[in-house]
Amino acid sequence: MARMKFLCDADRCIECNACVTACKNEHEVPWGINRRRVVTLNDGKPGERSVSMACMHCTDAPCAAVCPVNCFYTTADAVVLHSKDICIGCGYCFYACPFGAPQYPKVGNFGSRGKMDKCTYCAGGPESDLSTIEYEKYGSNRLAEGKLPLCAEMCSTKALLAGDGEMIAQIYKQRVIKRGYGSGAWGWKTAYRETVAI
């Protein structure tokens, strides 16, 4: 069974934010919410690296562990999704997430933030596949269409990889071996408790 993962090749990311824009447009993500962001480390200094970050769809996801209403579920593809009908907007998942993925439509205290929104790995939500209600709540369901997340497909430098974990790890290994250096698979130890051994 394929296990969906994201891998950002930080040596290729040029901080163009095309992934962020593609995601916003594809899912019509509301104002104030970014399901994906590009984080730049050591900005303007030697060794600067940019990493495109979103929900990593963790193994044993901490957001699901702390949710008081158990609105999270994991699909057979290991994609972590949630039900906006059950979410109470408490914000616990935001505090638990090591990647800062959960976002809220409103600024407020406990329960007044609105329903949590996060990357769905372009896999929609609990409503029936490719339905209008699913699109309105969670955005498009590209996985059901036989496609991969648009952020990765749009990446101009092919830095962001998505798909079967084994497959994208193999692609990354080939790159590192050929060019002779790599920055490691960012977030993999935290999210999947493993890394790409080369």
Added chain:
Amino acid sequence: MRDDRKDEMGRRHFFRALGGGSVAAAAAITAQPMIATPAQAYDPGADETKARYRESDHVKAFYRTNGYETLKKN
């Protein structure tokens, strides 16, 4: 001063009686066994948790174009 209201329940007696009643009520509640209800996680059903990923031609093209062989400069 003579107490003319001996038959009536005084303030202290009232609260004593009330306290006794509360203890009896609490005892009645604890006498009933506490039945633990199992926590229920959200289950969207097998249809919604099924695998959607499939290695379509579209996905294969993504893997092929991201592989090193097509990225390297000749």
